[in-house]
Amino acid sequence: MAKTYQHYYVPEQSPWPIVGAVALFLLALGAGHFVNEVTRDKQGHGEYMLLAGVALLLFMLVGWFRNVIDESMGGLYSDQMDRSFRQGMSWFIFSEVMFFFAFFGALFYARMIAMPWLDGESNNAMTAEILWPEFSAHWPMTKTPGGIETTAMPWQGLPLYNTLILLASSVTLQFAHVALEQGKRLQLRLMLLLTILLGASFLGLQAYEYMHAYQDLNLRLDSGIYGNTFFLLTGFHGLHVTLGAIFLTVIWLRIMLKNHFTAHNHFGFQAAAWYWHFVDVVWLCLFVFVYVL
Amino acid sequence: MSTISTDTHQHAGPHDADHGHHHPPAGFKRWFYTTNHKDIGTLYLLFALTMFFIGGLMAMVIRAELFQPGLQLVQPDFFNQMTTVHGLIMVFGAVMPAFTGLANWLIPMMIGAPDMALPRMNNWSFWILPFAFAIxxxxLFMEGGGPGFGWTFYxxxxTKYSGDSTALFVFSVHIMGISSIMGAINVxxxxxxxxxxxxxxxxxxxxVWTWLITAFLLIAVMPxxxxTVTMVLTDKYFGTSFFDAAGGGDPVLFQHIFWFFGHPEVYIMILPAFGIVSSIVPTFSRKPLFGYASMVYATSSIALLxxxxxxHHMFTTGMPVFAELFFMYCTMLIAVPTGVKVFNWVATMWRGALTFEVPMMFAIAFIVLFTIGGFSGLMLAITPADFQYHDTYFVVAHFHYVLVTGAIFSIIAAAYYWLPKWTGHMYDETLGQWHFWCSLISVNLLFFPMHFVGLAGMPRRIPDxxxxxxxxxxxxxxxxxAFGLSQLLFLWVIVKCINGGKPATNQVWEGAEGLEWQLTSPPPYHSFTTPPDVK
Structure with a gap:
């Protein structure tokens, strides 16, 4: 191993990490205050702090990535550095998997264990009789033990189209990758653009679905455990699609404007692609466990 | 184990020559802008030490209130905030950053690397922490006070019964988690x-092995x-009912998700300690570690288990009998690889040419006292017995034996062991011995009687x-x-050692082996700019 070790690039001092730390500080402190202010109707400046944090974080990301891209294009990186980036990105995606795992875990627990118990299964017959005599276990839980009613989101129609759209976007992204490796730049540009457009239309349809849920189905974030898991899982997934789409757009702009990435040297592209395939896989799990089953 | 030519660090690569990497820049930029694993390691260690004293002060408040029955010094609400924040600070602010600091300092030197793989991200991981803990x-100073629901925030x-500070708690835990995940990826x-x-x-x-496995655990459970904290946030502020039966959720769900994180978390706080003790014991026994391979396998199996x-944290919460049995047996199984470790440390000392410098004293104390904590853990693992022990001071005694005389003792041992390497000066051995004996006696006076009051039924987390x-x-x-005051001696030893003292040799300890001991004391700013050959 490590034959290319000879000159591992250790970057100079950089202002970006401390800027990023201050950004996260403003973001966390601002969000903490903002949450209290919006939900408790209190006066305060949380939202400004939160926005300042987001702005500073974006500023930091642009500056930091610009440094890294300049170093990479300047030929300072070795194959070994490339491996560090690849491994780092893979472990980051693993951490994201575990984040979704927590919410899927909550969904499975609520469905397979908590709901039947509330209806008296296991040794809970008397408890159910005394606490929730009206409740009967059905998934999707359209009526909670406390009596909140809602309607389930069907999987046919829009969610199915969204599934096809995301699957198609993974395929077009794969075509873009092949094109990059074969040096077909035009195909690369078109396929990547198509991927981004598919991602954007997914997000548009998702937004439409949310409006539909709130206005027509009375399916809300606070509609009991079904609405909770529905909105947090699809919401965090949508957030990740948004990030992934921004990531791909930056890559696309680098290709269009600066003609970056070669057949052999394209970690940035690769990382964005991995991330995109990851959100795709999460969606498939979502589609099966949140919508269909 | 390995041979290198120690002058390899003289051959700077082209970039190093360009930017004068061998001397740290002066002034505040050195610390705020740094990409150097040693500087970042130092920052982590100093931060952890600061947090150790702040968390320690809170423990003093707790012990002052509990000195006598009745309420005398603080209100119950404030008492709860002290136990909560004491726990959070010691876990996330003292023990974990101290281990990360040691990882930063030592791993590149131990494996012959120039620095950490992702040096800028390394600095970001560190600087998030002071801000997270500031939040x-x-x-604590907000209207309504800080978090008072225990570090486990059940x-x-x-959710229902907490104050407005909960949102700040949630977001500070979020950014602590980001910091830990990035640090672990880097390792x-x-x-x-x-x-x-x-x-x-x-x-x-x-x-290095134990930290590799720890880092894997961190990436797996911090998310x-x-x-968990996200669900707490939405339950409290946005009307979800993950943990509310009326909405179809379950408070027990909280405990499952929390402890799915929480149990690997306690190994995150002890596996690097195993690595430290496995470094120190062979040095002062002047023998190679007994059963190296079995140590690696034992660490891995502890992590998997x-x-x-x-x-097993939830036996009294209620679950089907087969689940209680499953978790009881799995928990007891952990005693096997842990027993292998303790056996190996003792076997390493067996017929060794032992000397008892301060790091070795703390390491031996670790072996004995951590084992006591392990045994009380075994008692707690027995489901029917746990019905009696649960939420009593017996539990407090148990986890303080594994965390204070376990994790913290190993960190102190590591500090004494590697301080001469880091600073180039020997620490004051007499003061160090005083620190050790004062700590050893007071820590047992502090935690051992907790077993008795716990078994007699004194509940934890009460001001009266x-x-x-x-x-x-x-x-x-x-x-x-007494234990709190003894740690001032530690502070004194550290300050004295940084400021001067007998110059340390490269090897520092007669029996020390490994790449870090072949560098100068203190080591060059970038350890190995070209890799040493490990034979």
Whole structure:
């Protein structure tokens, strides 16, 4: 191993990490205050702090990535550095998997264990009789033990189209990758653009679905455990699609404007692609466990 | 184990020559802008030490209130905030950053690397922490006070019955988690990718091995903690009912998700300690570590088992009998690899040419006292017995034996062991011995009687207690104050050692082996700009 070790690039001092730390500080402190202010109707400046944090974080990301891209294009990186980036990105995606795992875990627990118990299964017959005599276990839980009613989101129609759209976007992204490796730049540009457009239309349809849920189905974030898991899982997934789409757009702009990435040297592209395939896989799990089953 | 030519660091690469990497820049930029693993390691260690004293002060408040039965110094609400924030600070602010600091300092030197694999991200991981803890500490001064629901923030205490500071708690935990995940990614990538040629997996020092596994645990469970606090946030503020039966959720769900994070978390706080002790004991026994390979396998199996035992924290919460049995047996299984470790440390000392410098004293104390903590853990693992022990001071005694005389003692041992390498000066051995004996006696006075009051039924997390526990509690408090004061000696030793002292040789300790001992003391700013050859 490590034959290319000879000159591992250790970057100079950089202002970006401390800027990023201050950004996260403003973001966390601002969000903490903002949450209290919006939900408790209190006066305060949380939202400004939160926005300042987001702005500073974006500023930091642009500056930091610009440094890294300049170093990479300047030929300072070795194959070994490339491996560090690849491994780092893979472990980051693993951490994201575990984040979704927590919410899927909550969904499975609520469905397979908590709901039947509330209806008296296991040794809970008397408890159910005394606490929730009206409740009967059905998934999707359209009526909670406390009596909140809602309607389930069907999987046919829009969610199915969204599934096809995301699957198609993974395929077009794969075509873009092949094109990059074969040096077909035009195909690369078109396929990547198509991927981004598919991602954007997914997000548009998702937004439409949310409006539909709130206005027509009375399916809300606070509609009991079904609405909770529905909105947090699809919401965090949508957030990740948004990030992934921004990531791909930056890559696309680098290709269009600066003609970056070669057949052999394209970690940035690769990382964005991995991330995109990851959100795709999460969606498939979502589609099966949140919508269909 | 390895031979290198120690002058390899003289051959700077082209970039190093350009930018004058061999001397740290002066002034505040050195610390705020740094990309150097040693500077970042130092920052982590100093931060952890600061947090150790802040968290320690909170423990003093707790012990002062509990010195006598009745309410005398603080309000119950504030008492709860002290136990909560004491726990959070010690876990996330003292023990974890101290281990990360040691990882930063030592892993590149131990595997023959120039630095960590991702140096800028390394600095970001560190600088998030002071801000995260600033938020947590600030929340104590909010109207309504800081978090008071215990470091485990069980729902519905943290959802229905908590104050406005909960949102700040949630977001500070979020950014702490980001910091830990980035730090762990950096450690894993460094170990996978930056080992010197010839440093094969089974030649890696055990500290590197244990940290590799710890980093894996961190990446696997910190996101789960992030998910947990997110659900607490939405339950409290946005009307979800993950932990509310009326909406179809379940407060027990909270405990499952939390402890799925929480149990691997306790191994995150002890595996690097195993690595430290496995470095120190062979040095002062002047013998190679007994059973190196079995140590690696034992560490890995402890890590794997840690994902299968979380519900032993929940025996009294209620679950089907087969689940209680499953978690009981899995938990007891952990005693096997842990026993292998303790056996190996003792076997390493067997017929060694032992000397008892301060690091070795703390390491031996670790072996004995951590084992006591392990045994009380075994008692707690027995489901029917746990029905009796649960939420009593017996549990407090148990986890303080594994965390204070376990994790913290190993960190102190590591500090004494590597301080001469880091600073180039020997620490004051006499003062160090005073520190050790004062700590050892006071820590046992502090935590051992907790077993008795716990078995007799004194519940944890209360500001007042029945008269029958008064004598033991007075003793415990005296032990607590003495242990707290003893740590001022530690501070004195560190400051004195940084400022001067007998110059340390490269090897520092007669029996020390490994790449870090072949560098100068203090080591060059960038350890190995070209890799050493490990034979």
């Amino acid at each position: 947590l500490l600030m929340s 729902a519905p205490l943290s 894993i990538v460094t170990i996978f990718n930056l080992r010197a040629p010839g440093m094969t997996w089974m030649k890696m020092p055990l500290f 789960v903690l992030a998910g 840690s994902f299968l035992v979380w519900a 207690y029945a008269l029958q526990f008064a004598d033991f509690n007075a003793l415990i408090s005296i032990g607590g104050f």
